[in-house]
Amino acid sequence: MSASDILVIGSTGKTGRRVVQALRERGASVRPAGRSADVRFDWDDDHTWEPALTGARAAYIVDRQDQPGEWDAEAQIRALAKRAVDCGVERLVLLQARTTGLVGGKNLSAGERGVRESGAQWTVLRPNWFFQNFDEGVLLDAVRAGELRLPAGDGREPFVDAGDVAEVAAAALLEDGHDGQVYELSGARALTLAEAAEEISRAAGRTVVYTPVAHEDYVAELVSYDVSADYARFVADLVGQIRDGLNSEPTDTVERVLGRPARDFTEFARQAAAAGAWAV
Numbered sequence: 001m002s003a004s005d006i007l008v009i010g011s012t013g014k015t016g017r018r019v020v021q022a023l024r025e026r027g028a029s030v031r032p033a034g035r036s037a038d039v040r041f042d043w044d045d046d047h048t049w050e051p052a053l054t055g056a057r058a059a060y061i062v063d064r065q066d067q068p069g070e071w072d073a074e075a076q077i078r079a080l081a082k083r084a085v086d087c088g089v090e091r092l093v094l095l096q097a098r099t100t101g102l103v104g105g106k107n108l109s110a111g112e113r114g115v116r117e118s119g120a121q122w123t124v125l126r127p128n129w130f131f132q133n134f135d136e137g138v139l140l141d142a143v144r145a146g147e148l149r150l151p152a153g154d155g156r157e158p159f160v161d162a163g164d165v166a167e168v169a170a171a172a173l174l175e176d177g178h179d180g181q182v183y184e185l186s187g188a189r190a191l192t193l194a195e196a197a198e199e200i201s202r203a204a205g206r207t208v209v210y211t212p213v214a215h216e217d218y219v220a221e222l223v224s225y226d227v228s229a230d231y232a233r234f235v236a237d238l239v240g241q242i243r244d245g246l247n248s249e250p251t252d253t254v255e256r257v258l259g260r261p262a263r264d265f266t267e268f269a270r271q272a273a274a275a276g277a278w279a280v
Contacts, residue, residue: 010062018166058091068231078114104234135277153243158186161263203269
């Protein structure tokens, strides 16, 4: 794959902005796209799709199933993949999630068939929970408050660095040898939420505790904070996958693709604390 324009959808998101950086570090010409980017892309306005795709040789696709509301991932991604191929895009890299079964009634792998059957070269990325959920995502406020209240029980999760996921995405977008691959991406070791809280406590120099709560109680708690009921169920079910150990086995995919070990959670926690992520 040449260094021609690579479209990055969701270019300001947790992985998207890191994919942009990783591609630029490798000398690629990148086209960051999003609803407020210079290159406009809006899932709700398919008139923005063709201008964003035209001239790109490859595209990084992030869907929006982790947001409130209904969204037909399979139909939308299939439509986008077809439009991409019609516009001359040769390679598609799709970010999904490493989940088992339905989550809040959603199949988080629903979009995969659309890219597989598009006629383009394709790679699917299925990461575990990101490290960055603790310092810039859904768990940040809880960490700063000193208590992680989650229905994760004593389950283990091999959290993965979003930067590692982005580097794997960049490799798949630029290099040959990744066509037709489904990459399950994790860190090298699985942690309980209690262990993660202990690591964060040591790094931050203050106590952060994990308190397991019942599934339905957690849903009710989120709803009490004005989270919509459907999205509260989605988040609870996603955390419940940790409790049930459904994706707890670490993979070596990051090391196989990048030729180096996956970043460790301890290193992440130290750097996040040093950057002031958890200062109160």
